[in-house]
Amino acid sequence: MNSLLEFHQVSRRFGRSNALKDASFRVPAGSITALLGPNGAGKSTALKIALNLVRPSSGEARVLGADSRKIGPAELARIGYVAEGMELPDWMTVDQFLGWCRPLYPKWDGDLERELRKQFALPGDRKLKHLSRGQRMKAALISALAYRPELLVLDEPFSGLDPLVRDEFITGLLELAGGEGFSVVLSSHDIEEVDRLADHVVMLNHGKVLLDESTESLLARHRRVEVLLPENFGDLPLLPDTWIAPQSSGRVLRFADTAHETARFQEAAERVFPGCPPPDVQPYSLRELFVTLVRAGKADAGA
Numbered sequence: 001m002n003s004l005l006e007f008h009q010v011s012r013r014f015g016r017s018n019a020l021k022d023a024s025f026r027v028p029a030g031s032i033t034a035l036l037g038p039n040g041a042g043k044s045t046a047l048k049i050a051l052n053l054v055r056p057s058s059g060e061a062r063v064l065g066a067d068s069r070k071i072g073p074a075e076l077a078r079i080g081y082v083a084e085g086m087e088l089p090d091w092m093t094v095d096q097f098l099g100w101c102r103p104l105y106p107k108w109d110g111d112l113e114r115e116l117r118k119q120f121a122l123p124g125d126r127k128l129k130h131l132s133r134g135q136r137m138k139a140a141l142i143s144a145l146a147y148r149p150e151l152l153v154l155d156e157p158f159s160g161l162d163p164l165v166r167d168e169f170i171t172g173l174l175e176l177a178g179g180e181g182f183s184v185v186l187s188s189h190d191i192e193e194v195d196r197l198a199d200h201v202v203m204l205n206h207g208k209v210l211l212d213e214s215t216e217s218l219l220a221r222h223r224r225v226e227v228l229l230p231e232n233f234g235d236l237p238l239l240p241d242t243w244i245a246p247q248s249s250g251r252v253l254r255f256a257d258t259a260h261e262t263a264r265f266q267e268a269a270e271r272v273f274p275g276c277p278p279p280d281v282q283p284y285s286l287r288e289l290f291v292t293l294v295r296a297g298k299a300d301a302g303a
Ligand SMILES: Nc1ncnc2c1ncn2[C@@H]1O[C@H](COP(=O)(O)OP(=O)(O)OP(=O)(O)O)[C@@H](O)[C@H]1O
Pocket: 014, 015, 017, 018, 019, 037, 038, 039, 040, 041, 042, 043, 044, 045, 046, 188, 189
């Protein structure tokens, strides 16, 4: 599958700290990719590198087929970028702001602009500085969508939005992405925000990529396992490498199987836990998986 954005072993240092370390991941064409990670994981740095707002210390990011360090107005006119807290010309009204953006983009679509304004119900005569946080994000999003970008880059777009506005935003984005066929990469530290949206997930922690995989395959290969050990079981056995994050409480042992396949699992479980009742095996939600993998500090993406 083609990728609109590809990171190849990208590192970025700020003084002595490493915001990104050898990060490799991709945003497949047509996907809604969630760039997930706790605060300080390197998400914003990665997105800024993609837009040539920050240069990598080493490695290469390719955006729309070009080296990110070489992109200019032609490529930027094909990318939409909205970041939480981004600067907007606050003294302008919504009408003035969109009127100012319009001539900057040859592909600006007036009908789409009108449609989005209707959908987001923004007061045209109000100054941007007098809009609520959610309304500002909506104004920024219209300005980034009306020229029909091929790639939409959203940095923490839902931060500070109330759940109702967030839901409206997500539904709008889903409808648009489905209809227009553009790709989206959006960063978030809160998986719940993107649970419903993302079909591809890139997980970052301390600047390193833990996962780069479709949501479908990620959920298909992970299982939460619970084993009831007999009273006289003795020491915990050595678990296969693909069983991670073991936690025991009393006689119950819980872990994550990161390469689940039913027959292979049953065979391994009988070998590792002889005489125990069959383990309880449950699928994860994306949120539970995110928490488990970040806590475990590792993820076996190669299974
Ligand atoms: N301009 C900068 N100067 C110095 N350090 C920076 C700079 N930009 C980012 N960093 C550091 O790089 C690391 C990654 O920051 P980044 O903003 O990319 O993380 P993030 O995952 O987007 O976090 P958050 O969810 O909190 O926005 C952090 O330790 C941050 O302090």
